[in-house]
Amino acid sequence: MIEIRATSSPVKGATAVCIYGAGGHAVDLLTQLSFDARRFDIKCMVDDFRPDRQLLGYTVMTFDQALSQNPDAPWLVAVGDCLNRKRIFERIESHNRRIISFVSSLAHVGRVGELGPGVQIFSGCYLSDNVRLGKGVVMNANSSVSHDCVIGDFSTLSPACILGGRVCVENEVFIGLGAKITHRKLGQPLTVGKNAVVGVGAVVIDDVESGATVVGVPAVSIR
Ligand SMILES: CC(C)(COP(=O)(O)OP(=O)(O)OC[C@H]1O[C@@H](n2cnc3c(N)ncnc32)[C@H](O)[C@@H]1OP(=O)(O)O)[C@@H](O)C(=O)NCCC(=O)NCCS
Numbered sequence: 001m002i003e004i005r006a007t008s009s010p011v012k013g014a015t016a017v018c019i020y021g022a023g024g025h026a027v028d029l030l031t032q033l034s035f036d037a038r039r040f041d042i043k044c045m046v047d048d049f050r051p052d053r054q055l056l057g058y059t060v061m062t063f064d065q066a067l068s069q070n071p072d073a074p075w076l077v078a079v080g081d082c083l084n085r086k087r088i089f090e091r092i093e094s095h096n097r098r099i100i101s102f103v104s105s106l107a108h109v110g111r112v113g114e115l116g117p118g119v120q121i122f123s124g125c126y127l128s129d130n131v132r133l134g135k136g137v138v139m140n141a142n143s144s145v146s147h148d149c150v151i152g153d154f155s156t157l158s159p160a161c162i163l164g165g166r167v168c169v170e171n172e173v174f175i176g177l178g179a180k181i182t183h184r185k186l187g188q189p190l191t192v193g194k195n196a197v198v199g200v201g202a203v204v205i206d207d208v209e210s211g212a213t214v215v216g217v218p219a220v221s222i223r
Helices: 024-034 063-069 082-094
Strands: 015-020 040-046 053-055 058-061 075-077 113-115 131-133 167-169 190-192 213-215
Touching: 015 024, 015 063, 024 040, 024 053, 040 063, 058 063, 075 082
Parallel strands: 015 040, 015 075, 040 058, 113 131, 167 190
Antiparallel strands: 053 058
């Protein structure tokens, strides 16, 4: 058995950053930061409900403590849930602090497109040309977004999601692990409405109404 241990020693020339979140997505983000070519000096992690602990060698504290101890550091938001992420963006911005994006050097991002502020694109992701990601969008590892897709603000793509061309995902949509989305008719656009949830492993081939939860193959609404 080989034991792997994280180290929190800062690297010379690294970008200082505070991370809001200290749960599962935060661990995934730490992993991504650790194997990215750009180096990060993580000043602290924030969890308002469970501060005063260590996470993989980093100190977890409240937002107020982090603000006073790190007046200049920009922020990364490490929260998978769409609405919570949106609230945390608003909270950080209300203190006039900067939120930065993280685009893994191990992702493939098309030359023409638009990335909103505070996006996260993890390793193994693929974005074709003419793709637009809104503010605070998270693309977890190995997800793929094809030509002419639009992903709305604060939507989350879980690992290994695949979106075909001309898919429009509106704001605050959660797409579960390994879901696949493309219109049943070749080349037709498809829309996943605001606040919808797409279940793990779903195959979505028709429009999804706002607020609906869809599961299965082909995906049907359970709510
Ligand atoms: C879709 C989802 C949100 C539904 O959760 P829920 O609202 O708690 O729904 P329930 O567990 O009560 O399930 C309702 C029904 O849908 C079925 N169902 C739920 N998720 C399903 C899925 N992904 N595929 C097929 N059927 C599913 C359940 O079996 C249940 O069927 P039944 O009524 O015949 O017993 C959840 O199952 C899911 O897929 N979450 C995404 C998880 C994920 O990808 N996380 C990312 C980690 S990085």
